[in-house]
Amino acid sequence: DIQMTQSPASLSASLGETVTIECLASEDIYSNLAWYQQKPGKSPQLLIYDANSLQDGVPSRFSGSESGTQYSLEINSLQSEDAATYFCQQYHDYPYTFGAGTKLELK
Amino acid sequence: EVQLVESGGGLVQPGASLKLSCVASEFTFSDYWMSWVRQTPGKTMEWIGDIQYDGSYTNYAPSLKNRFTISRDNAKSTLYLQMNNVRSEDTATYYCTLTTEGMDAWGQGTSVTVSS
Numbered sequence: 064d065i066q067m068t069q070s071p072a073s074l075s076a077s078l079g080e081t082v083t084i085e086c087l088a089s090e091d092i093y094s095n096l097a098w099y100q101q102k103p104g105k106s107p108q109l110l111i112y113d114a115n116s117l118q119d120g121v122p123s124r125f126s127g128s129e130s131g132t133q134y135s136l137e138i139n140s141l142q143s144e145d146a147a148t149y150f151c152q153q154y155h156d157y158p159y160t161f162g163a164g165t166k167l168e169l170k
Numbered sequence: 171e172v173q174l175v176e177s178g179g180g181l182v183q184p185g186a187s188l189k190l191s192c193v194a195s196e197f198t199f200s201d202y203w204m205s206w207v208r209q210t211p212g213k214t215m216e217w218i219g220d221i222q223y224d225g226s227y228t229n230y231a232p233s234l235k236n237r238f239t240i241s242r243d244n245a246k247s248t249l250y251l252q253m254n255n256v257r258s259e260d261t262a263t264y265y266c267t268l269t270t271e272g273m274d275a276w277g278q279g280t281s282v283t284v285s286s
Binding site for chain 2: 095097099106107108109111112113116118148150152154157158159160161163164
């Protein structure tokens with residue numbers, strides 16, 4: 064199975080700041096990576112697919128990038144509604160696998 | 171807007187069987203792959219499996235393949251997850267998802283608790 068190592072497990076940031084969340088794949092996943100946002104008590108929502116494509120309706124302050132097997136989610140100009148847990152997921156090979164999640168808290 | 175509504179969860183005893191359903195609307199269900207994903211009480215996300223748009227092909231997490239079965243009824247726009255011989259570690263919230271590149275849409279989830 065492809066392992067997705069996500070970091071950090073949690074972070075705290077202030078309104079207006081920029082944060083980066085990372086996922087390291089245990090092998091090449093050829094940009095087949097998605098990022099999800101899950102707010103407390105809610106279902107996950109797709110933010111980014113194919114490593115850097117923004118899902119319709121997602122604010123442009125969210126962006127994805129990659130460098131080798133390292134994938135990053137950047138959130139610019141943090142808003143209060145960005146407080147959530149973020150997950151990465153690879154869909155290059157079965158079984159699909161998720162990162163452990165990053166809980167983002169707003170100060 | 172895509173709607174996915176899961177049902178069928180609840181409290182079940184170890185060793186029992188359970189069938190979850192997911193009714194889809196506001197999109198052409200028969201055109202899409204669908205998946206089941208579960209989230210444990212500790213918030214770990216686990217992919218269970220997926221099914222091709224016409225139901226002719228399925229994939230499963232190896233650890234679940236022998237106990238879980240995914241099926242669909244396109245005439246009813248409904249996705250199913252048959253769970254057999256459930257164990258305490260199957261306690262989770264179960265989501266159905268519309269799957270393209272990534273999981274475009276998720277249902278609200280149905281909670282399954284396995285306990286005697």
